[in-house]
Amino acid sequence: MYKEILYTVDNFIATITLNRPDRLNALTPQMESEIRAATDLATADDNVRAIVVTGAGRGFCAGADVSLLTPGVSEDLAGNPYDSDQTYSYLLTVPKPIFMAINGVMAGAGVIFAAFGDFRYMADGAKLTTSFARRGLVAEFGISWLLPRLIGTMNALDLLCSARVVEAREADRLGLVRTLQAENFLATVQGIAREMVTMASPRSIGVIKRQIYDSYFQSLDEASAFADEEMRAAFASEDYIEGVAHFVEKRAPNFTGR
Template sequence: MAWTEILYDVKDHVATVTLNRPDRLNAWTRHMEGELRQAMEQAAADEAVRAIVITGAGRGFCAGADMNLLSGISSGEQQGGGAAGDDARANNGGDGLDANFNRRFSWMLRVPKPVFAAINGPIAGMGVCFSSFCDFRYVAEGAKFTTAFARRGLIAEHGVSWMLPRIVGLTNALDLLMSARTVEARELERLGFARLLPQEGFVDAVRAIARDLTTNASPRSIGVMKRQVYDAMFQNLDEAWEVADREMVASFSSEDFKEGVAHFVEKRAPAFTGR
């Protein structure tokens, strides 16, 4: 596929999606969002892919919504669009538990593979929103973060008011959202939003972490656990327990369970298939 606002490649079972508007610090557009969604769906369906890394081209990760879009909304030329107005269900259908995973970025929680945000540089607004719905976040030394919304006369959009407190805690989330202050990478790590890595070789280091995770642990187990954890946010203990009991029985007949036992007994590296 000919991508125009992202780059996509697969190596060593890791798909890398790169936001590719470096001249605008990868500011968010509706077209970029569509391409990101397509790339993620392609990676999810590809048996050769076990993990997904999202990063930015050039010196930025994502500077938030493109200011041309915001200016259009402010002047009345656009009605929300890529910023807020079209945040309807991301997929048609779905109710009950499934309805929670049909929104603009919440669908990422149902991607059956671990998703890593490799925050290589400045991140703001929309970038904070979608990275909050990644499973893991790593930040390069020197990168800067701001939620931005309150300083533009806006509010916490796209589920970030729900997700951010679950990552950094209620008081820290309120601080980051209400103040919209600029936060350095080291504080992001202290708050628990992202793990800090050196700037040099940053994206390769995140890819290596993703590759190590999905090589030494069963991709099938990872996919099931991911769904368990996010579904459990909307379940009571009894419901989550019932799901775990069913999934444990199902795992006993999987190829990865047989391999998990065999490589441990034989004292060798695992060769998981994800099945």
Template sequence: MDYQEITAGVQDAVCTITLNRPERLNAWTGRMQAEVEQAVRAAAADEAVRAIVITGAGRGFCAGADMAILEAGAGGKAPESAKTVAAAPAAPAADGLAANYAHRFSYLLRVPKPVFAAINGPVAGIGLCLVLFCDFRYMAEGQKLTTAFARRGLIAEHGAAWMLPRLVGPTHALDLLLSGRTVATAEAAAMGLVRPLPAQDFLPAVQGLAREMVQAASPRSIGVIKRQVWDAFFQDLDASWKQADEEMLRSFASEDFREGVAHYIEKRAPAFTGR
């Protein structure tokens, strides 16, 4: 794919998507948003990919919305190219349960593969919203994050008010959102928001963790379990239980179930197909 503001590549079943505006600390634009979603959806459809890692080029992960967008918005004249970032998206065409996965970043929850945020440098605003909707958040030691919204006269946008309390609890979420203060890796880890890793060889370490997770497990099982976990946020126990019973019956009929039993009995590495 011919991307301008990101790069994407696959190695050993892991697709790494890199926000690639290092001179602007990978500040978010409408083009970057479209390219990230395009790359994620391509990786989701690629049978050679079993995990996705999103990171930033240079010394930052994402500094938030590009300042040109914020300045234009403050003047009441957001440029056409910026509207996909500055303005709220149109109501999703989907309804019911599916509508929850049709928003700017919530589509990541429906990707049938684990999505890892590799937070290599500072992250703020809309960049933080992106990582909230990743399945796993790893952060290099000594880095910083901030919601920033309240300090710019803005509100908790892009699903942050819904997702952040579910990840860290309402007290921590309100602290981060209302104060807009800067939080270092260690404090973010103590809240349960991220998992810290040494800054040296950070990205290879995250890629290794992603690879290790998917090598031994059925890609079909991973996709179904991920869907069960996120669907459960919108279900009661009875609905979640019934969904599990239905999925268990489907699992019994799958190739991956037969391979899961066979490789265990034969004491060999698995050869899952995802079917």
């Protein structure tokens, strides 16, 4: 079904693996299209409650394939998915949590792609660089809007303007990622995702995700009004009934997401 990614579902978790290990999983229009298709598939699947994205081999994502950035070729990018609307920001609209399992090096557009995930875990020892300024390029795909919101203006300017190499532990201190041991890294991230979506209501998680990202464009009054509306809907949900029942009965929850 897919040529440049792998897609599996196991126990509520869909795992998307970028699968061009010989190129450190550099992005191509084909891969971009497949990632989006797999994300849509996971979104529509009631058996999936969270999405984990990782890379095959020793890299997470080395950014755009350099063959697309050479002089004379870059001018043709307007016709491929890199230049389409919501190239990465569509991930914010997915109603299920997205966990970026950054297993190795990531650079350029790979950093942007990961930044639009909801949770970013990075293997200890992995490194990143934004790359753009050292290639004569600029902050693209909305990263100039998102990164300051994640790590603050000065830190965002540092990573984008210097394009220096940053190790996982520094990225953790900046608040961009959380560092985990490299051993059993992917399984650990999948376990974190699975615990979240089984111990908490998938319906609640989806609404809360929308509340957080919508708040970037709302006033306090608007955010409060939206919360009131969603709270009334929550009281009528199956997950609310189960949330109260499992607490009172002192047992593990059995949420349906409805």
